[in-house]
Amino acid sequence: MRQNTSRARRRIASCLVAVIGADIAGILHRGHAASLTLENAEREESAALKEVGTRIQKIRLDLSRLSRDISIEDIPDTSWRRVVVTERSQVACGPSSEVASTKPLRTALDDLGRSIATLESDFDEQVRTEVKGAILTDLRKHIQVRIQLAREIVAGITATLANVRTGVARVGVKLNWVENANDPVAREALSLIQDLDTEGEFDRMYNFFVQQLLHEEGTAVPWPERVHNVFNYRNWFTWEISLTHADFAEPGSTTEVFRSVSPRRNPLDKLSAGEKRLATMLPLLAAARAFYQADGYVGPRVIFIDELNSALDESNLRKLLALLRSWDFDVLVTLPSMQPLLVKETGTVGIHKIFHEGSALRYAIPSIWSGHGAPATTRIAVGVQQLPRQRSHPASPPGNGQDSLFAPRAEDAS
Numbered sequence: 108m109r110q111n112t113s114r115a116r117r118r119i120a121s122c123l124v125a126v127i128g129a130d131i132a133g134i135l136h137r138g139h140a141a142s143l144t145l146e147n148a149e150r151e152e153s154a155a156l157k158e159v160g161t162r163i164q165k166i167r168l169d170l171s172r173l174s175r176d177i178s179i180e181d182i183p184d185t186s187w188r189r190v191v192v193t194e195r196s197q198v199a200c201g202p203s204s205e206v207a208s209t210k211p212l213r214t215a216l217d218d219l220g221r222s223i224a225t226l227e228s229d230f231d232e233q234v235r236t237e238v239k240g241a242i243l244t245d246l247r248k249h250i251q252v253r254i255q256l257a258r259e260i261v262a263g264i265t266a267t268l269a270n271v272r273t274g275v276a277r278v279g280v281k282l283n284w285v286e287n288a289n290d291p292v293a294r295e296a297l298s299l300i301q302d303l304d305t306e307g308e309f310d311r312m313y314n315f316f317v318q319q320l321l322h323e324e325g326t327a328v329p330w331p332e333r334v335h336n337v338f339n340y341r342n343w344f345t346w347e348i349s350l351t352h353a354d355f356a357e358p359g360s361t362t363e364v365f366r367s368v369s370p371r372r373n374p375l376d377k378l379s380a381g382e383k384r385l386a387t388m389l390p391l392l393a394a395a396r397a398f399y400q401a402d403g404y405v406g407p408r409v410i411f412i413d414e415l416n417s418a419l420d421e422s423n424l425r426k427l428l429a430l431l432r433s434w435d436f437d438v439l440v441t442l443p444s445m446q447p448l449l450v451k452e453t454g455t456v457g458i459h460k461i462f463h464e465g466s467a468l469r470y471a472i473p474s475i476w477s478g479h480g481a482p483a484t485t486r487i488a489v490g491v492q493q494l495p496r497q498r499s500h501p502a503s504p505p506g507n508g509q510d511s512l513f514a515p516r517a518e519d520a521s
Contacts, residue, residue, distance in 0.1 A: 258284065261283075262397075264390065264397045273423070276378075278386055280348070281349045281350075282348055350365065375387070382423070392430065396436075408435060445458050458476060473487055
């Protein structure tokens, strides 16, 4: 409401200054242009006074909104008349009492000009404040939603990894996504986004993020990338990664010991090549699983793994295949040959064996392996539309709280 009133007052005052100034200039111009005979002068005087009176009637209503009146007064002992702008102001004795102050037209116009400048300044500041509030409120809400979603995904990853261990070596991974306490910029950004500060919060946010954008100017980074860097909430957090291994514990102890991964110390160096690859793949697979299990997600659960069996012995490969099946992924993999896939942990699998003829021709022959025997060559129907399959995604894998793929199973003994 205040903004609309300020806008209206500014518009009215501007119009009055322009109209009054133009009217007087026009009347004087016509007076000089006319023939200076007594008859013409009297006629022009009468027409000019009538025109001024008509214009005054039209703008009197607008002036009343600014607590001002306009009138024409006779100057005693002369044939001259003057335009008078009267300001009304209430006195302390009551709202019904008013005191009028009369000013010459030129003084009144100058005062109106100054009022316009003040109104414009107040209006611009009000617009800046409201725009800052609207934009930064939406920005804060947008980033808060993303941070909360990221935390939920990380919680899903953590819960998944908590029950995953390899067979003999009992390799496991623990992840934590925490605020970057060592970075003052990250601390301040998170404080402005997450902590409610009702006093001066938008000015603080505005000044802080503008300063960060200006700081990026020296990097010659394009503006879209600069904005992305400044408002990328992931820069305000850091990962804490730790590993466990059977050899990390004291001899005879059943208590797991986790060692943190840092630039100076990497527990992965203590693992074999196969264990190292599993340890690095597990967080990525758990992240994909957490993403696909998010509320509202409907669709394929696709992951792609190049050289699936690289660095993995048969035991670790079979455990990985069982994991992929247990987590209900739609997996696309590449291998030098199909033979490593023909194990019971794979279940049913579609295989495209690629053949080469010469240096340019390549073609694939599809087949399906259903868990036993040899793969059966098949044909692919092109253009057949099918409805997507509906699957339920259990919150946790079946079993006793430990993923069955990494625990001894009855059928493994047979």
